Amino acid sequence: xxxxxxxxxxxxxxxxxxxxxxxxxxxxxxxxxxxxxxxxxxxxxxxxxxxxxxxxxxxxxxxxxxxxxxxxxxxxxxxxxxxxxxxxxxxxxxxxxxxxxxxxxxxxxxxxxxxxxxxxxxxxxxxxxxxxxxxxxxxxxxxxxxxxxxxxxxxx
Amino acid sequence: xxxxxxxxxxxxxxxxxxxxxxxxxxxxxxxxxxxxxxxxxxxxxxxxxxxxxxxxxxxxxxxxxxxxxxxxxxxxxxxxxxxxxxxxxxxxxxxxxxxxxxxxxxxxxxxxxxxxxxxxxxxxxxxxxxxxxxxxxxxxxxxxxxxxxxxxxxxxxxxxxxxxxxxxxxxxxxxxxxxxxxxxxxxxxxxxxxxxxxxxxxxxxxxxxxxxxxxxxxxxxxxxxxxxxxxxxxxxxxxxxxxxxxxxxxxxxxxxxxxxxxxxxxxxxxxxxxxxxxxxxxxxxxxxxxxxxxxxxxxxxxxxxxxxxxxxxxxxxxxxxxxxxxxxxxxxxxxxxxxxxxxxxxxxxxxxxxxxxxxxxxxxxxxxxxxxxxxxxxxxxxxxxxxxxxxxxxxxxxxxxxxxxxxxxxxxxxxxxxxxxxxxxxxxxxxxxxxxxxxxxxxxxxxxxxxxxxxxxxxxxxxxxxxxxxxxxxxxxxxxxxxxxxxxxxxxxxxxxxxxxxxxxxxxxxxxxxxxxxxxxxxxxxxxxxxxxxxxxxxxxxxxxxxxxxxxxxxxxxxxxxxxxxxxxxxxxxxxxxxxxxxxxxxxxxxxxxxxxxxxx
Numbered sequence: 001x002x003x004x005x006x007x008x009x010x011x012x013x014x015x016x017x018x019x020x021x022x023x024x025x026x027x028x029x030x031x032x033x034x035x036x037x038x039x040x041x042x043x044x045x046x047x048x049x050x051x052x053x054x055x056x057x058x059x060x061x062x063x064x065x066x067x068x069x070x071x072x073x074x075x076x077x078x079x080x081x082x083x084x085x086x087x088x089x090x091x092x093x094x095x096x097x098x099x100x101x102x103x104x105x106x107x108x109x110x111x112x113x114x115x116x117x118x119x120x121x122x123x124x125x126x127x128x129x130x131x132x133x134x135x136x137x138x139x140x141x142x143x144x145x146x147x148x149x150x151x152x153x154x155x156x
Numbered sequence: 157x158x159x160x161x162x163x164x165x166x167x168x169x170x171x172x173x174x175x176x177x178x179x180x181x182x183x184x185x186x187x188x189x190x191x192x193x194x195x196x197x198x199x200x201x202x203x204x205x206x207x208x209x210x211x212x213x214x215x216x217x218x219x220x221x222x223x224x225x226x227x228x229x230x231x232x233x234x235x236x237x238x239x240x241x242x243x244x245x246x247x248x249x250x251x252x253x254x255x256x257x258x259x260x261x262x263x264x265x266x267x268x269x270x271x272x273x274x275x276x277x278x279x280x281x282x283x284x285x286x287x288x289x290x291x292x293x294x295x296x297x298x299x300x301x302x303x304x305x306x307x308x309x310x311x312x313x314x315x316x317x318x319x320x321x322x323x324x325x326x327x328x329x330x331x332x333x334x335x336x337x338x339x340x341x342x343x344x345x346x347x348x349x350x351x352x353x354x355x356x357x358x359x360x361x362x363x364x365x366x367x368x369x370x371x372x373x374x375x376x377x378x379x380x381x382x383x384x385x386x387x388x389x390x391x392x393x394x395x396x397x398x399x400x401x402x403x404x405x406x407x408x409x410x411x412x413x414x415x416x417x418x419x420x421x422x423x424x425x426x427x428x429x430x431x432x433x434x435x436x437x438x439x440x441x442x443x444x445x446x447x448x449x450x451x452x453x454x455x456x457x458x459x460x461x462x463x464x465x466x467x468x469x470x471x472x473x474x475x476x477x478x479x480x481x482x483x484x485x486x487x488x489x490x491x492x493x494x495x496x497x498x499x500x501x502x503x504x505x506x507x508x509x510x511x512x513x514x515x516x517x518x519x520x521x522x523x524x525x526x527x528x529x530x531x532x533x534x535x536x537x538x539x540x541x542x543x544x545x546x547x548x549x550x551x552x553x554x555x556x557x558x559x560x561x562x563x564x565x566x567x568x569x570x571x572x573x574x575x576x577x578x579x580x581x582x583x584x585x586x587x588x589x590x591x592x593x594x595x596x597x598x599x600x601x602x603x604x605x606x607x608x609x610x611x612x613x614x615x616x617x618x619x620x621x622x623x624x625x626x627x628x629x630x631x632x633x634x635x636x637x638x639x640x641x642x643x644x645x646x647x648x649x650x651x652x653x654x655x656x657x658x659x660x661x662x663x664x665x666x667x668x669x670x671x672x673x674x675x676x677x678x679x680x681x682x683x684x685x686x687x688x689x690x691x692x693x694x695x696x697x698x699x700x701x702x703x704x705x706x707x708x709x710x711x712x713x714x715x716x717x718x719x720x721x722x723x724x725x726x727x728x729x730x731x732x733x734x735x736x737x738x739x740x741x742x743x744x745x746x747x748x749x750x751x752x753x754x755x756x757x
Binding site for chain 2: 022023024025026027028030031061062065066067068069083084085086088089090121122123124125126127128129130132139141
């Protein structure tokens with residue numbers, strides 16, 4: 001298990017305190033923590049459990065339930081491909097395949113150099129631009145499979 | 157707004173912002189300033205116009221000129237021509253694809269002609285970050301009217317009379333829901349707005365919150381007065397950062413104006429709203445799951461009754477309504493129940509917002525009166541099927557709905573009619589599919605979604621949907637049997653009857669409706685190991701058209717399984733047994749000589 005540094009411990013305790021260490025605020029605490037650290041490893045979950053006075057299993061139960069929370073760090077440029085229905089019928093699957101091929105990783109993985117991570121999500125609501133891919137916060141619309149390599153090159 | 161001669165409204169919805177509409181706003185403002193025109197024309201970033209296909213949109217008032225596909229670099233031209241000289245920028249005007257004529261005025265666009273905007277009344281008209289613009293369009297007048305002139309009972313009565321039904325999918329009468337919460341005598345009650353829009357391909361709730369957040373806040377305050385609640389909460393997806401930001405701004409402005417907080421508008425009613433964030437779980441759209449999630453737990457549903465109106469958030473009576481439902485409410489109180497009753501069909505009143513997407517020319521957000529037909533929506537508002545292809549099906553109701561075909565196109569859309577033809581209203585996703593879409597794969601796509609989103613609490617949904625998915629996967633790989641079809645049907649019925657919540661009770665709908673409407677397609681996959689639309693990769697067949705093949709040998713060189721034979725400058729041939737269906741040959745062929753035939757060779 002990854003050891004937390006004392007400054008990280010202080011920061012997490014501070015987040016918990018800002019929500020009055022209340023059990024009912026668990027999801028808000030997790031949102032804030034993930035925003036600060038990027039992901040929620042086991043050590044972080046255990047610390048939050050202790051601070052809110054609930055079991056680690058309860059925290060893990062919530063973290064693993066919601067897809068927004070992640071226990072693994074993302075790449076420097078996180079790639080999220082929309083697999084909403086509108087994107088699906090406009091060829092999002094081919095785009096996913098192309099990303100997998102170009103980066104040589106599976107969905108949910110990070111490239112060995114930590115640069116890119118690949119995930120799928122359900123509908124960002126920009127259906128007019130389908131198929132849509134998010135890299136970081138930037139939305140790339142009307143993306144054809146054969147444009148994937150070119151797009152990745154922009155992030156080299 | 158009177159001191160300006162002209163207003164430039166720029167769409168600031170997520171779709172248009174993804175195409176740099178915020179840069180357009182910046183550039184327009186910059187050019188206006190440079191030319192010393194910033195006292196004459198005002199740039200306003202509004203909510204979604206709905207015509208997402210042609211975004212980013214810039215609309216010029218007072219003449220209603222509608223510019224499409226605007227780029228940040230067009231700012232200079234719009235101002236130099238339109239603002240300064242009063243001449244429209246021809247090249248940015250919308251071109252009607254049927255008439256091939258230029259339409260400059262949004263009122264004359266077919267996309268807008270059959271729409272009636274109630275929930276979206278302010279989207280694309282006002283700056284959502286400025287409460288004064290909302291108030292200028294009668295904002296908060298409904299709240300004032302209810303607080304000053306009506307008792308909670310009278311207000312609930314009016315809502316019941318209007319016939320408004322929940323827009324989140326279920327279609328439960330909203331007035332009745334409020335009455336149940338009102339009658340409960342508990343001390344603390346809660347008003348919850350369900351903004352956990354999870355239906356893939358539906359984005360109306362987000363657009364309303366981005367374009368007109370005050371309409372939802374106003375309606376929640378009215379609801380609080382009616383049911384006797386002082387606390388409201390909006391449960392919103394964390395994936396909607398722009399909607400969250402605008403909602404936060406709106407809440408602060410409402411508090412500053414005394415429209416939220418203690419003794420609103422001098423009345424005895426106090427009400428405030430806080431935000432709660434979802435974390436990406438489709439099942440949280442179900443109200444009991446949503447309430448558990450708000451309490452910081454896993455978003456698992458519980459059996460109803462007890463309904464949230466009796467025991468909801470922290471065990472207190474809670475009224476949960478969807479964003480679009482709330483957005484309708486201020487208009488109903490201002491214009492009266494009679495007015496609302498005059499729109500729609502016998503049992504479904506008012507309008508419904510749909511997110512029109514898929515293989516259609518005009519992708520976008522539309523609001524139409526109940527009772528309009530699917531044909532009008534697809535062919536008139538939607539502008540028909542993309543690339544002149546043939547219409548195959550329209551999917552409504554998302555993962556809970558079904559696929560409707562040509563024979564259903566003249567059905568008037570309302571809650572009951574859609575159910576009767578085997579689909580449902582749902583939250584309002586409407587995905588159009590053309591001849592290239594394989595309906596077995598579409599059913600599999602939805603089941604894949606349900607399997608991933610099932611919370612796992614009840615066995616029918618957790619295990620049953622997984623089994624359905626496996627059977628569909630078998631069929632799309634050409635390994636299905638006649639017994640599998642029977643099992644698909646039986647299991648679907650069992651899951652519908654026994655699942656705990658709305659997710660499982662409706663998840664087999666895409667399977668049942670495609671089996672009903674596209675039996676021949678299932679049969680082709682099973683008996684001929686053939687996918688008529690050529691979408692199922694494992695069943696694809698590649699074929700070389702001898703009349704087009706010039707014998708360049710590019711295909712045979714790239715084929716990894718040496719399945720292509722033929723002499724140089726002679727037509728080539730694919731050995732179907734050796735072919736591993738990778739598609740490399742088709743990608744390589746420069747002469748379009750390799751095709752995927754729609755019937756089995």
